[in-house]
Amino acid sequence: MELVIGTKAWSTWSMRPWLVLKKTGAPFQERIIQLRQENGGSEAAILPHSQTGLVPALKDGDVQISDSLAICEYLAERFPDMELWPKDARMRAYVRSAAAEMHSGFSSLRGECPMDLAAWPKAVTLSKATQKDVRRIVTLWSGLLTKFGGPYLGGEEWGIVDAFYTPVASRFHTYGVKLSDFGDKSGAAARYAERLLERPEFKAWLAGA
Known part of the structure; x- marks a missing residue:
């Protein structure tokens, strides 16, 4: 799996699924896109990885997901034993x-x-x-x-x-x-x-x- 994220000091939405993926213990690669680049540089760098032009984005084989909550929901289903949502x-x-x-x-x-x-x-x-x-x-x-x-x-x-x-x-x-x-x-x-x-x-x- 590869998780495309923004600058770690600033990107709250990137942090959220990164923390969840880290909790699963599954190996993954992170690709960091520098945010706040001038002249639309950040969006241009993100677009090859995310159709929305936003981070985060998760790649898992032929599955590609944008949006932090959608990624977390996917991880909850991908790793059910981790109980990322409560069982009850x-x-x-x-x-x-x-x-x-x-x-x-x-x-x-x-x-x-x-x-x-x-x-x-x-x-x-x-x-x-x-x-x-x-x-x-x-x-x-x-x-x-x-x-x-x-x-x-x-x-x-x-x-x-x-x-x-x-x-x-x-x-x-x-x-x-x-x-x-x-x-x-x-x-x-x-x-x-x-x-x-x-x-x-x-x-x-x-x-x-």
Whole structure:
């Protein structure tokens, strides 16, 4: 398998399926496309590997898939023993909903606090829209951790939904976002964010950023 990804310091959507693929233990090659090239250079470099002109893209034999969530769904079916989604249908429905919410939402947080793994941590003043996003994330994380007992959103096992929120945890670290200011009274959401950044898959990604 080959996973085509963007610059590791910046590409959150590339990180997500990369973490999941790393968790499977399956051998794969990574092809890194430098993002933010001038004069459309990045898109031109991506197009031979992805019809959308976007990363990530997965190649597995004659299968080619674009979009991070679609790739993760493919990997869940390709490696069923890894339990990348919870076995329990009820749990699976909840965490799939949470991953989909990240996939389509939180635009203010993503725009105002772009991931930059090479940046020094710095405190910022968040807009009202981004504060709303952070509060929703705290509520979502806290609710799932309580419902399923943690330490991950789907219970005991790290999975796709946790990969989807790992770049969010990195943003909170980079921009000095204190989740206790956004409703995390017990500290469970903050501890979860720290847990994500201690995962071996994330540390492997960070080492290459």
